[in-house]
Amino acid sequence: MANILIFLETNNQKVKPVAYEIMGKLQGQNIETLAIGSIDEDSKNNLMKFGASKIHLIQNDQLKDYNPEGYSNAVASFLKNHSFDYVFAGATAIGKDFFPRLSASFESGCASDITHLSFEGDQLHAVRPFFAGKCLAKVEMTGPKPHFITVRPNSIGAPEKENPQSAEINEINDAQAGDLRAIIKEVIQGASNKVDLTEANIIVSGGRAMKNSENFKILDELADVIGATVGASRAAVDSGYAPHAMQVGQTGKTVSPTLYIACGISGAIQHLAGMRTSKVIVAINSDPDAPIFSKADYGIVGDLFEIVPMLTEEFKKILNG
Amino acid sequence: MNIFVCVKQVPDTETKVTPNSDQSFIETQSIKWILNPYDEFAVEQALLIKAANSESNVTVLRVGSVKDTEALRTAMAMGADDAVLVEAEDNLDSYSIAKALKGAIDKTGKKPDLILTGKQAIDDDCLQVPQILAQMLNLPSVSVVVGMDYESGKITAKREIDGGSIEVYELNTPGIIACNKGLNTPRYASLPGIMKAKKKPLTQMSLADAGVSDSDRKVKYFDFHLPPEKPAGKKFEATEKADAEKAVSEVVQLLRNEAKVI
Structure with a gap:
């Protein structure tokens, strides 16, 4: 049995669901969890439901805001008093940022953005994409323990079954953040209050055929009805129709939502690489030979400015009816 | 001011990737190699800072195979002063690459004031080297940076996080900044720039010269295969x-x- 720690990323004291995805693949192992700050009752109950034997909570006033060195130092000081074989986190903006630094402080390895994960006894089997998913490779951790792993949100899916435990809550007050040299002075909230593309369950994306940034509002309307986050192709971003934060593809974000609706996106190799692992793909394009159709489960050959509003109305009907 | 830019040479984004025969990596014979797109922002940022700060030097570093030196030549054609290539296989892990970069920086004998990198390389997409290098050199770092100001040793860096929100960091040099698209508009290498780059110094060394051995590999990647259609x-x-x-x-x-x- 392997000893495993999962770092919990929180949003308003709610644990991000990628932690539960990871836990679903760890049944039979000793699972402990660690957050910085506090987590709500709901999250505690979920962690126990999916097999956490301990919930460690680091309390440190210096870490009210995220800090790369502070998080790395505090988690390192906690890990030094324990002996974990594997330490997991979600491959989110925070996990991807401080896990490499943390792993280097142990001269251990870090495998990022794992998309397939299983254990055979206490042996980890993991797969990660290369070239934005054009190719996959298996991963072997050869450095000293603990091994550090980040897992891409939405790639594993919610646990198939529960594994109820009663977990001990352990408040830690002596985890040192150390000397913080790069400090956050301000956080500027993004225009959108929707879930980030990398964690979104449904994505509606627009390409060059959107013609301008104004027209993206028809995608916003569709997204509002089905609870989606709006993305864009590189062509649309390079033409100035959408900011880079919205770009899906090899030089943007790699996403794997349950449903991806591509509107006016032809399907360049670098875009397909970034969204091909989506569970279901719908493509709308006026060119019947557009490469995007080769990856689409459902393709509609037609004018997106006609089709998208129709889709919005049709979804409204079934979701309200 | 000693500015170092760490770059990687990667297959062009339009490349169709195929695993090699023993599946230890991909077929690299007919690949068009380019300077990693995110590294262009790092090179450009270095040149902007150099232009505003007299007596600055921009050194470009790369760890990878010698097949060609496209990435380093491009960076020097854009305006970097000199380059170091640490020869290594292309399927190295992030820890070994970071350690090789540290070794190469040490060998120049120059104390880094600022190290710039791309936020990630578009081949393995690990997003790890800047942070590992920062830990090895005991420096602060900010990753995924879309805005940056530098003035006499003080850096303000805007880091893009989930949902397009921005964290604004302040730090003093020396430090490491990992650059994202949106930071600046990289210049094209001019024809005179390309001619000049041919005469700029390019030092080559082995992984061993940079202090890296097999035991520095912490993660092994194998069985490269195509995703199911x-x-x-x-x-x-x-x-x-x-x-x-x-x-x-x-x-x-x-x-x-x-x-x-x-």
């Missing part, structure tokens, strides 16, 4: 209005009843 989907003709209504209604029904995602 999806079976062909259903396609609906909807160029006429009547067809469009029918197609839309059918697709929505399929999403609900067949794919069960709505």
Whole structure:
């Protein structure tokens, strides 16, 4: 049995669901969890439901805001008093940022953005994409323990079954953040209050055929009805129709939502690489030979400015009816 | 001011990737190599800072195979002063690369004031080297940077996080900044720039020279394979209005009843 720690990323004291995805693949192992700050009752109950034997909570006033060195130092000081074989986190903006630094402080390895994960006894089997998913490779951790792993949100899916435990809550007050040299002075909230593309369950994306940034509002309307986050192709971003934060593809974000609706996106190799692992793909394009159709489960050959509003109305009907 | 830019040479984004025969990496014979797109922002930022700060030197570093030196030549053609290439296989892990970069920086004998990198390389997409290097050199670092000001040893860096929100960091040099698209508009290498780059110094060294041994490999990647192809989907003709209504209604029904995602 392997000893495993999962770092919990929180949003308003709610644990991000990628932690539960990871836990679903760890049944039979000793699972402990660690957050910085506090987590709500709901999250505690979920962690126990999916097999956490301990919930460690680091309390440190210096870490009210995220800090790369502070998080790395505090988690390192906690890990030094324990002996974990594997330490997991979600491959989110925070996990991807401080896990490499943390792993280097142990001269251990870090495998990022794992998309397939299983254990055979206490042996980890993991797969990660290369070239934005054009190719996959298996991963072997050869450095000293603990091994550090980040897992891409939405790639594993919610646990198939529960594994109820009663977990001990352990408040830690002596985890040192150390000397913080790069400090956050301000956080500027993004225009959108929707879930980030990398964690979104449904994505509606627009390409060059959107013609301008104004027209993206028809995608916003569709997204509002089905609870989606709006993305864009590189062509649309390079033409100035959408900011880079919205770009899906090899030089943007790699996403794997349950449903991806591509509107006016032809399907360049670098875009397909970034969204091909989506569970279901719908493509709308006026060119019947557009490469995007080769990856689409459902393709509609037609004018997106006609089709998208129709889709919005049709979804409204079934979701309200 | 000693500015170092760490770059990687990667296959062009339009490359069709195929695993090699023993699946230890990919077929690299006929690949068009380019300077990693995110590294262009790092090179440009270095040149902007150099232009505003007299007596600055920009050194470009790369760890990778010698097949060609496209990435380093491009960076020098854009305006970097000199370059170091640490020869290594292309499928190295992030820890070994970071350690080789540290070794190469040490060998120059120059104390870094600022190290710039791309936020990630588009081959392995690990997003690890800047942070590992920062830990090894005991420096602060900010990753995924979309805005940066530098003035006499003080850096303000804007880091893009989830949902397009921005964290604004302040730090003093020395430090490491990992650059994202949006930070600046990289210049094109001019023809005179390309000619000049041919005469600029390019030092080559081995991994061993940079202090890296086999035991520095912490993660091994193997069994490279293509992802499974999806079976062909259903396609609906909807160029006429009547067809469009029918197609839309059918697709929505399929999403609900067949794919069960709505």
